[in-house]
Amino acid sequence: MILKAIKDWREQRAVERHAIPDALWQLTLLRYPFLAQRSEDDLAELRRLCSLFLSTKEFHGVDGFEVTDEVAVAVAAQACLPVLRLGLTWYDGFVGIVMHEGEVVAARETMDEDGVVHAYDETLAGEAMEGGPLMLSWTDVHAAGESADWAYNVVIHEFAHVIDMGDGEPDGVPPLPSAEQRRRWRALIDAEYDVFCRWTDEGRDTVLDPYGATEIGEFFAVAVEAFFVASRDMREEHPDLYALLAVYFQQDPAA
Numbered sequence: 001m002i003l004k005a006i007k008d009w010r011e012q013r014a015v016e017r018h019a020i021p022d023a024l025w026q027l028t029l030l031r032y033p034f035l036a037q038r039s040e041d042d043l044a045e046l047r048r049l050c051s052l053f054l055s056t057k058e059f060h061g062v063d064g065f066e067v068t069d070e071v072a073v074a075v076a077a078q079a080c081l082p083v084l085r086l087g088l089t090w091y092d093g094f095v096g097i098v099m100h101e102g103e104v105v106a107a108r109e110t111m112d113e114d115g116v117v118h119a120y121d122e123t124l125a126g127e128a129m130e131g132g133p134l135m136l137s138w139t140d141v142h143a144a145g146e147s148a149d150w151a152y153n154v155v156i157h158e159f160a161h162v163i164d165m166g167d168g169e170p171d172g173v174p175p176l177p178s179a180e181q182r183r184r185w186r187a188l189i190d191a192e193y194d195v196f197c198r199w200t201d202e203g204r205d206t207v208l209d210p211y212g213a214t215e216i217g218e219f220f221a222v223a224v225e226a227f228f229v230a231s232r233d234m235r236e237e238h239p240d241l242y243a244l245l246a247v248y249f250q251q252d253p254a255a
């Protein structure tokens with residue numbers, strides 16, 4: 001009881017110290033309609049979580065990029081949406097958020113079946129690693145209102161990886177309380193993934209980003225993105241997966 005009282009008091013202090021000014025909050029909602037369409041209660045809780053998020057995470061701008069309050073709140077508001085009912089403890093595993101002005105070109109290496117190493121460049125709008133930090137491109141974060149039209153949201157994508165990594169490698173199965181639930185999740189997402197890969201092979205137009213066909217962890221991340229920013233289309237294309245995510249996140253954004 002006492003511990004809970006202390007926790008509540010600390011949270012209240014953090015919320016007050018990192019309170020989001022009205023004008024900035026309204027600007028954020030205006031820019032991201034998938035947030036604005038939520039109920040008043042949801043938005044009040046989202047705003048409270050944002051303040052807590054800002055009190056526990058550290059932003060770093062790269063190459064002179066300035067992390068203004070506008071930037072930090074844009075990231076916080078989108079990052080907190082998936083954990084609106086679950087709470088911020090899901091993001092306890094890391095502190096740093098590295099902000100770039102635009103996309104980043106990363107040098108990669110891969111080894112083929114013959115053991116030959118190939119070097120290549122990969123263009124990234126964001127990246128999440130176990131233990132953090134998390135990297136984001138402001139250009140992509142900022143455009144999330146428009147890119148919701150094609151179910152693209154880099155912040156939710158990367159934070160979906162963070163949630164997936166809550167129990168180890170990103171494998172498309174987030175932390176679940178029982179082995180039976182993990183087994184059922186595994187079966188459903190594997191089946192959805194197989195169908196999705198077939199669709200992308202056929203060149204079919206899909207709601208989910210075809211990037212999701214790269215691997216199961218990416219499929220989970222693009223499904224979570226679509227669940228939150230293109231909910232109705234996602235529900236129509238993947239009703240079973242939508243239902244699974246709705247139970248998990250305790251939210252029904254398409255309703």
Ligand SMILES: [Zn+2]
Binds near residue numbers: 157221
């Ligand atoms: Zn990804």
